[in-house]
Amino acid sequence: MNAIDPIHAEAQGIRLSGVTKSYDAKAVTIPPMDIEMRAGEFTVILGPSGCGKSTLLQMIAGLERVTGGTISIGGREVQDLEPKERGLAMVFQNYALYPHMTVAQNIGYSLRVAGIQRAERDARVKAVARMLGLADFLHRKPGQLSGGQRQRVAIGRAIIREPGVLLFDEPLSNLDAQLRQDMRLELAELHHRIGATSIFVTHDQVEAMTLADRILILNKGRVEQFDTPKTIYSRPASIFVAKFIGAPPMNILPVSGDGRALRFGNGKVFAASPLKGEFLLGIRPESIVLDRHGPIRAQLRHREDLGSHMILTAAFDLVDLRIALPFGSAEPQQSDLHLHFPRECLHLFDVEGRRIEADFHLEYAN
Amino acid sequence: MTSDSARFGHRWLPILLVLPLMILILLFFYAPVIQAFYWSFFLEQPFGGGSQFVGFDNFSRVLADPEFWRATWRTLIFMVTASALAVVLPLVLAIAADRQIRLSPVARNVLVWPKGVAGASIGVVFAFIFNPFVGILAPLNNWFPGLWAPGLDGVDAFITLIVAHVWSGIPFNFVILLAGLRAVPHTLYQAAALDGAGPWRRIRDLQLPLIAPQLFLTLVLEFTESITSVFALIDTITKGGPGGATTLLVYKIYADGFRGYDLSGASTQTVMLMIFVVLLAGCQFAFLGRRINYER
Ligand SMILES: Nc1ncnc2c1ncn2[C@@H]1O[C@H](COP(=O)(O)OP(=O)(O)OP(=O)(O)O)[C@@H](O)[C@H]1O
Numbered sequence: 078m079n080a081i082d083p084i085h086a087e088a089q090g091i092r093l094s095g096v097t098k099s100y101d102a103k104a105v106t107i108p109p110m111d112i113e114m115r116a117g118e119f120t121v122i123l124g125p126s127g128c129g130k131s132t133l134l135q136m137i138a139g140l141e142r143v144t145g146g147t148i149s150i151g152g153r154e155v156q157d158l159e160p161k162e163r164g165l166a167m168v169f170q171n172y173a174l175y176p177h178m179t180v181a182q183n184i185g186y187s188l189r190v191a192g193i194q195r196a197e198r199d200a201r202v203k204a205v206a207r208m209l210g211l212a213d214f215l216h217r218k219p220g221q222l223s224g225g226q227r228q229r230v231a232i233g234r235a236i237i238r239e240p241g242v243l244l245f246d247e248p249l250s251n252l253d254a255q256l257r258q259d260m261r262l263e264l265a266e267l268h269h270r271i272g273a274t275s276i277f278v279t280h281d282q283v284e285a286m287t288l289a290d291r292i293l294i295l296n297k298g299r300v301e302q303f304d305t306p307k308t309i310y311s312r313p314a315s316i317f318v319a320k321f322i323g324a325p326p327m328n329i330l331p332v333s334g335d336g337r338a339l340r341f342g343n344g345k346v347f348a349a350s351p352l353k354g355e356f357l358l359g360i361r362p363e364s365i366v367l368d369r370h371g372p373i374r375a376q377l378r379h380r381e382d383l384g385s386h387m388i389l390t391a392a393f394d395l396v397d398l399r400i401a402l403p404f405g406s407a408e409p410q411q412s413d414l415h416l417h418f419p420r421e422c423l424h425l426f427d428v429e430g431r432r433i434e435a436d437f438h439l440e441y442a443n
Numbered sequence: 444m445t446s447d448s449a450r451f452g453h454r455w456l457p458i459l460l461v462l463p464l465m466i467l468i469l470l471f472f473y474a475p476v477i478q479a480f481y482w483s484f485f486l487e488q489p490f491g492g493g494s495q496f497v498g499f500d501n502f503s504r505v506l507a508d509p510e511f512w513r514a515t516w517r518t519l520i521f522m523v524t525a526s527a528l529a530v531v532l533p534l535v536l537a538i539a540a541d542r543q544i545r546l547s548p549v550a551r552n553v554l555v556w557p558k559g560v561a562g563a564s565i566g567v568v569f570a571f572i573f574n575p576f577v578g579i580l581a582p583l584n585n586w587f588p589g590l591w592a593p594g595l596d597g598v599d600a601f602i603t604l605i606v607a608h609v610w611s612g613i614p615f616n617f618v619i620l621l622a623g624l625r626a627v628p629h630t631l632y633q634a635a636a637l638d639g640a641g642p643w644r645r646i647r648d649l650q651l652p653l654i655a656p657q658l659f660l661t662l663v664l665e666f667t668e669s670i671t672s673v674f675a676l677i678d679t680i681t682k683g684g685p686g687g688a689t690t691l692l693v694y695k696i697y698a699d700g701f702r703g704y705d706l707s708g709a710s711t712q713t714v715m716l717m718i719f720v721v722l723l724a725g726c727q728f729a730f731l732g733r734r735i736n737y738e739r
Pocket residue numbers: 100101106124125126127128129130131132133280
């Protein structure tokens with residue numbers, strides 16, 4: 078490999094202020110949104126299907142107009158500019174390669190449009206192709222490539238102009254599991270080498286957790302949380318986020334407080350607490366501890382062995398609790414389970430699903 | 444035994460079913476073609492009664508006839524101009540429609556109907572439209588007397604013929620080309636827009652190459668159509684006139700055979716025309732067809 082990478086971008090920050098989008102007068106796809114991505118940051122947009130991830134990306138790219146608000150890239154307002162004037166590039170889910178052009182022509186198309194001389198163009202195409210392991214395929218048509226190779230061509234086409242901003246709309250979702258994993262690592266490495274500000278749309282939480290500097294979680298066009306993967310996992314801002322990140326999702330149990338104790342729906346006291354009113358208690362399956370002296374009792378209904386860990390499903394207080402046991406831990410012998418919820422692993426939400434941040438002074442009775 | 448009889452039924456039923464069609468094709472396509480080839484080597488009496496083998500005499504007679512060369516030349520001019528227009532106009536319309544309108548299936552159907560209208564009816568309509576006294580161009584003659592006179596001026600008559608032909612070809616070609624454009628995934632245009640290509644550039648670098656199969660198809664059909672099916676238009680609009688200006692080869696064959704009673708001459712020209720059409724289609728497939736092989 079060369080000492081100096083052939084491609085290096087001047088990363089640019091992105092700021093959205095009050096950006097909204099309505100495709101028609103009746104429905105608002107994206108209500109006013111204010112977010113900022115720092116130069117060189119890798120942002121992953123995560124959310125369920127139809128929540129507006131692609132719409133957001135396309136507005137930044139200039140493929141969809143904003144209904145209101147401003148978008149600035151590198152301090153320059155771009156919402157009224159053509160895509161090509163925004164200095165960004167995009168990788169599409171279905172690759173969107175030009176089927177009648179060779180790999181070399183696909184990668185070099187933007188340079189050809191820009192009127193760059195053939196010799197320089199060829200040199201840069203070769204450099205990018207070498208970087209992506211495509212050097213042997215330059216004269217093939219996209220139809221003669223595998224899915225992973227096509228995806229690399231699409232990435233090559235995007236990075237050859239050294240854009241300050243790189244957009245990815247579910248670029249790995251057409252690949253099989255193994256390839257996805259390989260490409261994910263390659264993308265992470267590529268990001269470090271190129272340094273462009275990257276926005277990456279996905280529904281895959283593993284991709285989000287591993288690639289992102291920060292994850293933007295969208296729900297019906299609204300920002301649920303925009304934070305580092307670690308914070309999103311350890312301090313989810315809402316039940317939506319809590320259930321979206323983590324597999325199996327966080328257990329949510331309704332509790333009510335009378336000022337002295339928090340009780341489960343079945344009337345059993347969970348812990349002493351000064352809280353009053355209805356709440357939702359969250360605990361991740363992997364945080365629950367099997368403990369012979371644990372105060373919480375549940376009935377084991379089902380077990381799934383996934384090799385690396387085991388998932389137990391147990392009936393407790395009208396809901397199914399999911400418990401993840403790491404490989405090698407002792408399996409329960411009878412169906413009567415005694416559980417312990419470690420205090421530092423508990424999350425408390427109000428009935429709207431918003432996180433309650435204040436210290437909620439739980440005291441286990443013991 | 445049973446399997447034999449069952450197979451017997453299977454073997455004969457399909458043949459029985461296609462028999463009527465085969466008889467029709469045999470009777471109205473292959474028989475005349477063979478007859479034409481046969482006659483082109485004989486000297487035929489118009490009302491029957493004796494024919495005489497003359498070898499290639501008919502061919503040398505036709506090739507020496509300046510009228511034949513004039514008709515051939517007109518046919519070529521008509522073929523090139525009419526076909527080009529009949530593909531280019533729908534192409535422009537289709538690109539415009541693909542950009543702006545999402546055509547409903549209903550609209551698409553309405554647009555193909557003119558294709559179902561036989562050449563003769565279109566000819567009659569155009570004979571009226573271009574009539575120098577009552578047609579849409581009649582006012583032109585009020586301002587500049589004699590400017591539009593397809594009945595007298597050969598060029599005007601030729602233009603009338605081309606317009607009528609192009610007109611009847613637009614709907615079909617439009618639908619074919621539009622279907623081709625619609626099949627190009629939208630993200631390709633988005634990718635090209637991000638690569639910096641403007642609308643014209645996208646037409647040139649993406650749309651035209653990607654609808655090459657459709658362009659090729661319409662062009663092949665147009666070339667052959669413009670040679671043969673123009674007959675109905677000529678017969679209803681100009682009758683080959685004025686002064687033979689619109690006597691293309693197909694019409695000359697008809698005139699020679701049925702008005703001049705020169706069956707051998709007409710057959711010989713038919714054979715030459717058929718060979719030309721086959722060669723033309725063959726060339727197009729050989730040269731154009733090979734270059735547009737790719738997977739979407
Ligand atoms: N061109 C359009 N016209 C009208 N509505 C649209 C258009 N594109 C998207 N929408 C609507 O906007 C909403 C958001 O769509 P979008 O494609 O951004 O979702 P997404 O989060 O990318 O979903 P997915 O994960 O399935 O790709 C959806 O309800 C969709 O129906």
